[in-house]
Amino acid sequence: MSTDQQTVPDRTPPSLDARVVAALGSAQRPPRASALVSSLTFGWRALLKIKHVPEQLFDVTMFPIMFTLMFTFVFGGAVSGSPGEYLQYALPGILVQTVVFITMYTAMTINTDIEKGVFDRIRSLPVWRPSLLVGALLGDTLRYLMASSIVLLVGTAIGYRAPGGLGGVVLAVALLLVFCFSLSWLWLILGLKLRTPNAVMGVAMMVLFPLTFVSSVFAPPETMPGWLQAFVDVNPVTLLVEAARGLMNGDSRPGDVLVVVVLAVVVTGVFAPIAMRIYNRKS
Amino acid sequence: MDHLAIETDGLVKLFGRNRAVDGVDLAIASGGVHSVLGPNGAGKTTVIRMLATLLVPDGGTARVLGHDVVDEAAEVRSRVALTGQFASLDEDLTGAENLVLLARLYGYSRRAARERASELLSAFDLDDAAAKQVKAYSGGMRRRIDIAGSIVVRPDLMFLDEPTTGLDPRSRNQVWEIVRALVGAGTTILLTTQYLEEADQLADRISVIDHGRVIAEGTSGQLKASVGAGSVKVRVADPSDRDEVARLLAESLDASPVLESDASAMTIRVDDPSAVAGALHRVGEHGLVVSEYALGQPSLDEVFLALTGKPPADRTDPTDRADQEVPA
Structure with a gap:
């Protein structure tokens, strides 16, 4: 084909046929999108989905508010003597629990893409292959930030004050994001492997409930039976909560934070390649 | 072009014990439409x-536009497009x-996007x-935005994977127009379809596939020739004449009519469509009245029947085979 545009008489509208040919003719091939651009483009897609399907933010906003209020006023008095005192103990834990729960949407999103056929289209494009996953994680990060802000705002409104100051809170949220990023790779594997979004939801609940409740999120482990304590002590969520609590309380032990960072790096190092391998060979 | 658009050699794909693709050989030239025709x-x-x-x-190998689909997947991806x-x-x-996203x-x-x-x-x-x-x-708009x-x-x-399945006739014609x-x-377009008519309308060459194997390949004319020209459906004005008309047509066309549940209708396979006019004329000479007749092209079912000995609907159940023995 020459680069000449198809000429069409101006008095009659061109036929579908002629317009399609014209649109094809002008399709020049731009240089390949860089890894950064393609990842950001998928991140943009995640933002558009939030814009078009605001319902998906319902969980992000309602769960944190519900959890914060419910636990403070229902358990507060019983566990710590007063809701106010309990809030000081539990808010960092509620923050962690809320955001860790939201991580399962990573699996839901990718699973829905596979089901709808979007996945095939994307995988047949000449783009840097991990960019779909990286872009999705960028969108998730935004969701985590929104949920964190809501928990902190609601907590502050009902009387929470962080002894560690704003700096401590920001560091705690940053640590939480690092942890959730690594956890997302596990969710990606689950999202790629399971058949339907419902199955993903079921498995996610089975994993998340014990992981977040059998931890030091809601109550100090000292009152639990020894065998349970043994699990609570090695539960990654406990490690994360203790580190976040330390940062927000202003009495952080550097070792706690380091453990979480190392854990996140190890989880990412092991599961990211597995997720990518499954992604590349997904049938 | 000096290489084939698509070249496969003994391509195999297993899903568990199911050999979904069981040794497919294709050699498809650049330019035009090649159709892969087969049932679900x-x-x-x-x-x-x-x-x-x-x-x-x-198992096997596949080269697309000269590049191996496994070893040079990135090169293949940059030159093909898939409409699922x-x-x-x-x-x-x-x-x-969606289009801005793809363009980016x-x-x-x-801005260009x-x-x-x-x-x-x-x-x-x-x-x-x-x-x-x-x-x-x-449905039609979806297909169009998809192709866009x-x-x-x-x-x-x-x-193009079954681009017109489930579309109304107008949308289907638009898709055909776009393909042309x-x-x-x-x-170059590789199009899969369940409809012989679609392959007939669009494809330069057709590969018929069943049970993961290519069972026939050729132009639509060649495929049709392999199953005969088609069939003629006849309705008689008076149902009591049907047996006599069937006998006359059987003689003239050298094929046995299939009597339908409609008491005035029958269908006869014909190899030479030009013989039909004479046969019908002969029915008239005997004073019998044919109220309707239509010469139909072979359907996909007939192509399948001819190529595999059983209609596509029953291919999954081998025990049905015995029931397919139709007296000739």
Whole structure:
């Protein structure tokens, strides 16, 4: 084909046929999108989905508010003597629990893409292959930030004050994001492997409930039976909560934070390649 | 072009114990439309998914535009486009957003991507739907936006997986028109379909596939010739004449009529359509009245019957074979 545009008489509208040919003719091939651009483009897609399907933010906003209020006023008095005192103990834990729960949407999103056929289209494009996953994680990060802000705002409104100051809170949220990023790779594997979004939801609940409740999120482990304590002590969520609590309380032990960072790096190092391998060979 | 658009040698894909694709050999030249025709579950989509680098073959080799689909997958991906069987765009996004997204992924700048998207939307008659979510599109609009998404960058080879399944006739004709336009502009198209008519309308050559194997290949004329010219359906004015008319037609056309449940209707296979007029004339000479007749092309069912000895509907159940023994 020459680069000449198809000429069409101006008095009659061109036929579908002629317009399609014209649109094809002008399709020049731009240089390949860089890894950064393609990842950001998928991140943009995640933002558009939030814009078009605001319902998906319902969980992000309602769960944190519900959890914060419910636990403070229902358990507060019983566990710590007063809701106010309990809030000081539990808010960092509620923050962690809320955001860790939201991580399962990573699996839901990718699973829905596979089901709808979007996945095939994307995988047949000449783009840097991990960019779909990286872009999705960028969108998730935004969701985590929104949920964190809501928990902190609601907590502050009902009387929470962080002894560690704003700096401590920001560091705690940053640590939480690092942890959730690594956890997302596990969710990606689950999202790629399971058949339907419902199955993903079921498995996610089975994993998340014990992981977040059998931890030091809601109550100090000292009152639990020894065998349970043994699990609570090695539960990654406990490690994360203790580190976040330390940062927000202003009495952080550097070792706690380091453990979480190392854990996140190890989880990412092991599961990211597995997720990518499954992604590349997904049938 | 000096190489074939698609060349496969003994391509195999297993799903558990099921040999979904069981040794497919294809040699498809550049330019024009090549159709892969077969019933549901024959392995058409699996073949396309392997050629589009979405599935790794379990055996055999495949080269697309001269590049191996496994070792040079990235090269293949940059030169082909896939329009899947189901709308493969994001239903939650608008048509325009979907095309901008694809254009950005193909490397267009933000501004060029927007321009390209609006150019494609008007080319495909979708201006009015640009700002609507794809989930609100009709079946025909979905196919169009899907195909538009495949030519954001002009592909050398395009895979169309059952592009008209489930479309109304008008939308189907639009898709056919678009396919012809793409071919006219030099894109090679591999199209899968369940409909012989579609393959007949569009394809230069057809591969018939069943149970993961290519069971016949040729032009549509060659395939039809292999199953006879088709059949003639006849209705008599008076049902009591049917047996006599059937006898006369059987003599003239040298085939046995199949009497239908409608007491005045029958169908007869014909190898030579030009003999039908004479045969009907002879019925008239005997004072019998034929109220209706129609010469039909062979259907996919008939092609299958001829090629495999059983109709496509029963291919999954081998125990049905005995029931298919129709007296000749």
